Amino acid sequence: MEVFVQQLINGITLGSIYGLIAIGYTMVFGIIGMVNFAHGDVFMVSAFIALITLLLLTTWLGIGSFVIALFVVLIVAMLFTSLVNWAIERVAYRPLRGSFRLAPLISAIGMSIFLSNFVQVAQGPRVKSIPPFFNEVIVLTPEGSGYEVAISYKQIVVWLVTAALLLVFWFVVSKTALGRAQRACEQDQKMAALLGIDVDRTVSITFVIAAALAAVAGTMYLMYYGVVSFADGFVPGVKAFTAAVLGGIGSLPGAVIGGLLIGLIETMWSAYFSIDYKDVAAFSILAITMIFLPQGILGRPDVEKV
Amino acid sequence: MEALPSASRVDLARALRQTAITALIAFGLLLPLIGFNTVQNIRNEIVLQARWPLLAALVAIIAAGRFVHAIFIAPTLARRALRPRREDAERAATHARRVRWLTPFTLGFALLYPALALSIVGTQGAVKWIDNFGVQILIYVMLGWGLNIVVGLAGLLDLGYVAFYAVGAYSYALLANTFGLSFWILLPVAGCLAAFWGILLGFPVLRLRGDYLAIVTLAFGEIIRLILINWVPVTNGYAGISSIPRPTFFGIPFNASDEGFAARFGLEFSPVYRTIFLYYVILALALLTAAMTVRLRRLPVGRAWEALREDEIACRSLGINTTNTKLTAFAMGAMFAGFAGSFFAARQGFISPESFTFTESAVIVAIVVLGGMGSLLGVAIAAVIMIGGTEIMRELDFLKAIFGNNFDPTQYRMLLFGFAMVLIMVWRPRGLISTREPSTLLNAPRASILREQKSTQPSLARERHG
Numbered sequence: 001m002e003v004f005v006q007q008l009i010n011g012i013t014l015g016s017i018y019g020l021i022a023i024g025y026t027m028v029f030g031i032i033g034m035v036n037f038a039h040g041d042v043f044m045v046s047a048f049i050a051l052i053t054l055l056l057l058t059t060w061l062g063i064g065s066f067v068i069a070l071f072v073v074l075i076v077a078m079l080f081t082s083l084v085n086w087a088i089e090r091v092a093y094r095p096l097r098g099s100f101r102l103a104p105l106i107s108a109i110g111m112s113i114f115l116s117n118f119v120q121v122a123q124g125p126r127v128k129s130i131p132p133f134f135n136e137v138i139v140l141t142p143e144g145s146g147y148e149v150a151i152s153y154k155q156i157v158v159w160l161v162t163a164a165l166l167l168v169f170w171f172v173v174s175k176t177a178l179g180r181a182q183r184a185c186e187q188d189q190k191m192a193a194l195l196g197i198d199v200d201r202t203v204s205i206t207f208v209i210a211a212a213l214a215a216v217a218g219t220m221y222l223m224y225y226g227v228v229s230f231a232d233g234f235v236p237g238v239k240a241f242t243a244a245v246l247g248g249i250g251s252l253p254g255a256v257i258g259g260l261l262i263g264l265i266e267t268m269w270s271a272y273f274s275i276d277y278k279d280v281a282a283f284s285i286l287a288i289t290m291i292f293l294p295q296g297i298l299g300r301p302d303v304e305k306v
Numbered sequence: 307m308e309a310l311p312s313a314s315r316v317d318l319a320r321a322l323r324q325t326a327i328t329a330l331i332a333f334g335l336l337l338p339l340i341g342f343n344t345v346q347n348i349r350n351e352i353v354l355q356a357r358w359p360l361l362a363a364l365v366a367i368i369a370a371g372r373f374v375h376a377i378f379i380a381p382t383l384a385r386r387a388l389r390p391r392r393e394d395a396e397r398a399a400t401h402a403r404r405v406r407w408l409t410p411f412t413l414g415f416a417l418l419y420p421a422l423a424l425s426i427v428g429t430q431g432a433v434k435w436i437d438n439f440g441v442q443i444l445i446y447v448m449l450g451w452g453l454n455i456v457v458g459l460a461g462l463l464d465l466g467y468v469a470f471y472a473v474g475a476y477s478y479a480l481l482a483n484t485f486g487l488s489f490w491i492l493l494p495v496a497g498c499l500a501a502f503w504g505i506l507l508g509f510p511v512l513r514l515r516g517d518y519l520a521i522v523t524l525a526f527g528e529i530i531r532l533i534l535i536n537w538v539p540v541t542n543g544y545a546g547i548s549s550i551p552r553p554t555f556f557g558i559p560f561n562a563s564d565e566g567f568a569a570r571f572g573l574e575f576s577p578v579y580r581t582i583f584l585y586y587v588i589l590a591l592a593l594l595t596a597a598m599t600v601r602l603r604r605l606p607v608g609r610a611w612e613a614l615r616e617d618e619i620a621c622r623s624l625g626i627n628t629t630n631t632k633l634t635a636f637a638m639g640a641m642f643a644g645f646a647g648s649f650f651a652a653r654q655g656f657i658s659p660e661s662f663t664f665t666e667s668a669v670i671v672a673i674v675v676l677g678g679m680g681s682l683l684g685v686a687i688a689a690v691i692m693i694g695g696t697e698i699m700r701e702l703d704f705l706k707a708i709f710g711n712n713f714d715p716t717q718y719r720m721l722l723f724g725f726a727m728v729l730i731m732v733w734r735p736r737g738l739i740s741t742r743e744p745s746t747l748l749n750a751p752r753a754s755i756l757r758e759q760k761s762t763q764p765s766l767a768r769e770r771h772g
Contacts, residue, residue, distance in 0.1 A: 045339070056342070080334070091728070100735060102517075105520060110723075110725070111728055112724070113720055114727075117723075131352070234664065238525070277532070283529045283532070284529065287510065287529075290521065290522045
């Protein structure tokens, strides 16, 4: 039981990170119907930007307060990652809109290879680790019991930040003119354009929002695990994509639910079965979902029209 | 005519504005990751180092590129866009003529390549040139042609193709090491096993299309790789399998012994003979793939593949069994990957899961797509450019003289590879050789006939393919 509760706590933390990345996949797929293969690498880039900002703040500017540092790091990472994703969309995807179906996917694969190798060349192939900080935990079990269930402050920060940003994001998508434009473009781009919506701009903003959420995930990932390397984009990216598909691609709450599910499945699998095969489990879920439940938990079935 | 100079002056102002904007964006993009470097200091703590000169240089290069583009390239492209486009039929005819001329030339060059290498760089240098460029490129040509059946002909994007390559390689390595069977017996066995896996993995994905199919095949490819890593008793995990038997010249080994190839044929021993032999083996395998593809395209199954690529629903409503069509495509493609895999294992003598990562799959897909899905010659050219290009990066030692001794060109291989993938997609989304001729047409008018008609009756010809 204690093991289960502990894994539940770990799983939700991991799942919130996956959920944040998954929203990026699901939004982009919803609006232009492409699997943004480079999104996992955008997440990795954002973790590096967060790392550099954090070092800049702590070692160069000497800021000691954890809260201020985290806040600034989040903002800076979101800004720069948004710029990166905006540029990627302009350079690699926009010229291909209206081209044959697989062209953007292949371009995105190229982008993904480019990004991870760019970081490898620019920052070196070694795993970067930040000095340990903020390691206090709250022990939930009474003293003297064999297995300690604990929530670390880091995990609470991850939950709070994720929840707060999801709330902001939900507000933007459902209550603002921007969100309405986005949903209109999802339904019918031509019609939306006829009604005076700037489709290109809306797509750009979608990429910016996706990147901002990926940057939150990247910052949380860096804070939670304390390490990041250039190769950390691919597997979390695929898992987050699995989450998006599991939740129903195109559905925003679905992405969050999917993310939490994948996070829980992964931690439970590692705890009860075999940690070596945890990625096999994630990939198998991806394949099984796509084959047997392609519309996901909350998605609409895809009707094919001739 | 008088308007031109003033127009160009306006262009200069605009070009400068565009350059400034681009420089600003480039600065923003590169500031975190190029402007600062994270390094470990003596106490193994992570610290920042500023790299302002590098940042400034890169931003300057990008700005200069944008300026040149705005001043010279964009106007040229705009002028070219105004020029009347050539008729499709005419382009197809030029293309057909080019292919007819290029194919025998390429083939002849491929056949004579070892001899050329031997005569130019001598026995010592030739090993490197034949192995790194000849054999390496031909493996990818073969993989490209194999995947071309799945992606180019049947239109199913397979991102896990390297899994079948791995199945072939491990089949050969394990069977040869365990039972001591020879390369020539195990080559078809590896092909069959890979084809079997192709069908096995093809079954569940039959209902999927497009992006989803691509992602599921990616997942399968990764699952196979993770199993190869984790199933240590059989595959030896990360350490891989070594001392795999090398292929023999129909029973005669390539070694320095009295029974060896060189001694039997009265030649002085040199490793170059094995390399040349391997070169011709992979050339033959690749040509077998090409020949099969050309013949299959004319068979009902090949026609069904192409129909499937163009429109699956139409295909099904015409009574084509899409299940069998897809499975045969998967099995055929996988079989050739299995052949290539067992050749790879035999050539290397050592295999590990490192050789079968997703990047390899992406490279093969890139080759097929850049070659212009479906075109054999295009795929071959793309393989030469992409693999030859990255291999040449290894040879660029003179760059060290320019950029200092720490400069390692091989680091930039995949970086440039990814960049090239994006660039070529944007520039020519249909690939290098993009004219995809249908294998058959109803009442097919030959392109040349069309051209004659057009010269006499332009309006009629346009109607025909309008």
